[in-house]
Amino acid sequence: xxxxxxxxxxxxxxxxxxxxxxxxxxxxxxGGRIGTYVDKYQDLRSSxxxxxxxxxxxxxxxxxxxxxPHDKICVTSHATLGFHAAWDFGANGHAxxxxxxxxxxxxxxxxxxxxWIAARGGLTPxxxxxxxxxxxxMYRPCYxxxxxxxxxxxxxxxxxxxxxEGRANARxxxxxxxxxxxxxx
Numbered sequence: 628x629x630x631x632x633x634x635x636x637x638x639x640x641x642x643x644x645x646x647x648x649x650x651x652x653x654x655x656x657x658g659g660r661i662g663t664y665v666d667k668y669q670d671l672r673s674s675x676x677x678x679x680x681x682x683x684x685x686x687x688x689x690x691x692x693x694x695x696p697h698d699k700i701c702v703t704s705h706a707t708l709g710f711h712a713a714w715d716f717g718a719n720g721h722a723x724x725x726x727x728x729x730x731x732x733x734x735x736x737x738x739x740x741x742x743w744i745a746a747r748g749g750l751t752p753x754x755x756x757x758x759x760x761x762x763x764x765m766y767r768p769c770y771x772x773x774x775x776x777x778x779x780x781x782x783x784x785x786x787x788x789x790x791x792e793g794r795a796n797a798r799x800x801x802x803x804x805x806x807x808x809x810x811x812x
Contacts, residue, residue, distance in 0.1 A: 649676045651676050651679070652678075652679045652681055653680050653688065654680075654682025655682045656682075656685065656688040657683065657686060657709075658686025658687035658689075658709075659686070659688075661690070661728060664690045664691075665690060668691050669694060671691070672695050677701070678691060678701070679702075679703065679769050680701070680702045681703040682705050682706065682707070683709060684708050685709030685710075686711060688709075689736070690732070692708075692735070692736055692737055692740055693736050693737060697766070700766055701766060701768060701769030702762055702768060703768065703769055706758060706762055707757070708740075708758065709755070709756050709757075710750060710757070711750060711752060711753065711754045712725075712750040712752055713728035714728075715728075722752070724751075732750065733749075
């Protein structure tokens with residue numbers, strides 16, 4: 628009986644430890660309906676999970692920047708954020724900018740992202756891409772490549788697999804601000 632109780636306690640402890648270090652990887656997400664992403668990212672925020680942006684995160688996907696705490700987000704050298712004005716289908720079936728939804732979307736972004744967007748003319752129907760050094764100046768870099776992680780000058784890796792959609796043998800480890808990865812794009 629004591630053995631079973633001990634085994635059950637160990638399983639529960641391990642299950643809780645795994646959940647507290649869960650990581651969500653975003654890559655090649657072109658966005659969609661704003662409401663869907665608001666709900667998705669509010670659930671993500673509530674879960675306490677960390678987010679790795681490792682590829683394209685465009686349109687409504689960028690709501691993650693305002694929904695998830697800044698310290699729970701890191702970006703890889705492959706990360707690219709794409710911003711544009713919100714739109715609806717007009718009477719003739721063509722895309723028409725929705726000013727109210729665009730303002731709501733813009734209001735969700737952190738101050739540094741708002742300044743970057745404003746310096747480029749604001750949210751318009753044309754996509755603005757934030758990547759490389761400019762993005763890594765706003766968000767801490769993270770490492771998915773095992774070799775990159777082993778050569779960095781930061782504390783030991785958390786050692787959690789990136790998950791089924793992650794890279795083979797990938798490990799996630801947030802970086803300190805001192806050892807930024809250079810992203811030439």
